[in-house]
Amino acid sequence: MRATLFVTAIGGIFLASLAAAAPQERGKVTNLPIPRYVSIKASEANVRRGPGLTHRIDWIFKRRDMPVEITAEYEHWRRVRDRDGASGWVHYSLLSGMRTVIVDQDLLELRARPDAAAPIKARLEMGVIARLEDCGPDWCRLSTGGFRGWSPKGALWGVAPDEIRD
Structure with a gap:
């Protein structure tokens, strides 16, 4: 856990206090921070209603390098959110750590x-x-x-x- 030092001036007297910073949420699969930004690696990426091939495709990203925000992880699937706030599940192989x-x-x-x-x-x-x-x-x-x-x-x-x- 990380601690943060807060310094406050009251009437010319400096008061210091330590406060524990809230730990950042981590993905259960990758142990990477949630949320985090990544980009679409493929020229086409299906966005599904749920994490699996049996779930319906809601839409398709058709632009390579599009930034998305990962908001959840489940096995080989990542729930992503786009700039407009739309979200769905994408297979991890269609995502890249390259930041855009x-x-x-x-x-x-x-x-x-x-x-x-x-x-x-x-x-x-x-x-x-x-x-x-x-x-x-x-x-x-x-x-x-x-x-x-x-x-x-x-x-x-x-x-x-x-x-x-x-």
């Missing part, structure tokens, strides 16, 4: 540095899928279409608001 994001803002400016005043390297249309590289508290480094640069984290779907990646 979807641009969630039209004409998102990709900048040379994680700074709003940095030169613009490209403008990305809403719905573009980009490979996720690094992320700080507010900015993420992306690569797509031969361009590489930084964009505000809040304009992307497929990365948690508190996620840091080096």
Whole structure:
């Protein structure tokens, strides 16, 4: 269990307290964090109503590298949620650990540095899928279409608001 130190100033006096952070949920199959983001590996991926081949196919992902969020695990199946909030079960072999994001803002400016005043390297249309590289508290480094640069984290779907990646 991880402990967090909280420091509070009251009338010029600093009070420190330790609070236990809630342990993050882990998948029963992989022991990886739940929820977590991954991407679709295949050019077509069936999304089923339940975890198994006998369950009806509700829809098909037709876009390779689409980011999805894993919300549950059952044997070789992962329940995923897409950007629109739709969820279903996908076989683990159709998923990749390669991280991607979807641009969630039209004409998102990709900048040379994680700074709003940095030169613009490209403008990305809403719905573009980009490979996720690094992320700080507010900015993420992306690569797509031969361009590489930084964009505000809040304009992307497929990365948690508190996620840091080096």
